[in-house]
Amino acid sequence: MAMAGRSIGRGAEVNGILGIDLEILGEQASALGRAGRRVEATLAALAAGDASDHDRLIRAAAEAVWAYFIQREVCGLRRHxxxxxxxxxxxxVLVRVGGG
Structure with missing residues (x-):
């Protein structure tokens, strides 16, 4: 709880943002970064893969992109x-996600 210039514990205000809010924003950013790295990895695997594995690689990339889009939306980023x-x-890949 913050009171007239004093603060107590995790809930202290920092420039109008509560400490817990900062932690949540940090976790959201971290999760978005992980999701983005997964997109990069699955797209690289798709580009390097052979025709016999193409369907599996497309499914994996679509799943990663879908999860990334969800995480973006959690962060308030609605346009992809x-x-x-x-x-x-x-x-x-976008067609499998439903955005193509």
Missing amino acids: DEAIAVYGIPRE
Whole structure:
């Protein structure tokens, strides 16, 4: 609890944001970073894979992209156009996610 310039424990205000809020934002950012790295890894595997494994790689990439989009939305990022361009997410992956 914050009172007139004094603060007590984890709930202390820092520039109008409670300490717990800062922790939540940090965890959201961390989870978004992990999800982005997973997208990168699955897209790299897709690019390097052979035709016999193509369907499995597309499914794995679509799952990673879907999870990444969900995490973006949790962070308040509702439009994914820029992320699609930055990661170079192929249309065949987006179709599996439902955004192609």
